[in-house]
Amino acid sequence: MSDAAQVPLILxxxxxxxxxxxQQIGVDPRHLIPAxxxxxxxxxxxxxxxxxRLARSKARAVREQANGQPELADCVVLxxxxxxxxxRRILPKAETIDQAEACLGLLSGRGHRVYTGLAVALPGGxxxxxxxxxxxRFKKLSRQEGDDYLASGEWRxxxxxxxxxxxxxxxxxxxxxxxxxxxxxxxYETASLLSGAGIDVRALWRDPLRLPA
Ligand SMILES: Cc1cn([C@H]2C[C@H](O)[C@@H](COP(=O)(O)OP(=O)(O)OP(=O)(O)O)O2)c(=O)[nH]c1=O
Numbered sequence: 353m354s355d356a357a358q359v360p361l362i363l364x365x366x367x368x369x370x371x372x373x374x375q376q377i378g379v380d381p382r383h384l385i386p387a388x389x390x391x392x393x394x395x396x397x398x399x400x401x402x403x404x405r406l407a408r409s410k411a412r413a414v415r416e417q418a419n420g421q422p423e424l425a426d427c428v429v430l431x432x433x434x435x436x437x438x439x440r441r442i443l444p445k446a447e448t449i450d451q452a453e454a455c456l457g458l459l460s461g462r463g464h465r466v467y468t469g470l471a472v473a474l475p476g477g478x479x480x481x482x483x484x485x486x487x488x489r490f491k492k493l494s495r496q497e498g499d500d501y502l503a504s505g506e507w508r509x510x511x512x513x514x515x516x517x518x519x520x521x522x523x524x525x526x527x528x529x530x531x532x533x534x535x536x537x538x539x540y541e542t543a544s545l546l547s548g549a550g551i552d553v554r555a556l557w558r559d560p561l562r563l564p565a
Pocket of ligand 1: 364365366367369370386387391432433434435436445466509510511512514515516517534535536
């Protein structure tokens with residue numbers, strides 16, 4: 353949405369999907385500053401704990417960067433991290449076809465969980481977070497379906513080696529919870545976290561700039 357009202361918000365993300373989801377609810381962040389972190393899970397870390405820790409670390413890293421720059425210091429920082437898990441097993445963000453193939457093998461015909469950690473860092477330094485869980489079940493994939501999906505390349509850079517917003521949508525038998533949470537940003541929970549940080553999302557909808565002439 354190109355006419356979303358710009359708000360004093362930094363989206364700490366390089367993900368075009370997160371930006372599009374935020375804009376979908378009428379929020380256009382003033383700045384995009386990705387946080388580049390090591391996303392390796394700690395030994396024994398649960399998927400929920402990992403998504404929470406990484407979202408908080410991304411928000412904190414960008415907050416520290418913003419504090420040193422007068423034009424950014426007043427902005428709220430929003431960060432997110434999405435993790436896909438089969439039980440306690442954390443699936444990688446697939447970067448190679450072998451990783452993607454292994455992910456598809458684990459997901460085929462089974463249920464899995466997608467966790468997105470959200471974190472907001474306020475100009476004063478306080479940090480708040482939420483963790484959102486969605487349950488997804490894939491159909492049992494034939495070898496041909498798996499090969500065709502791998503050939504599409506859509507798995508690259510995606511947690512769990514798939515993108516529900518693309519071809520893999522055809523694999524989803526059941527989804528319980530938030531769909532945008534799987535894509536990378538749960539919208540209801542983002543709006544409520546932002547509202548707690550003083551950014552009233554629905555008030556942005558009433559911005560006169562958005563009314564038809
Ligand atoms: C499961 C799933 C994940 N994904 C994406 C969302 C995230 O971009 C990515 C998980 O990696 P993340 O580390 O959460 O995000 P990112 O590195 O892409 O972006 P940034 O840290 O800068 O915000 O997987 C989809 O797009 N669709 C899906 O169905």
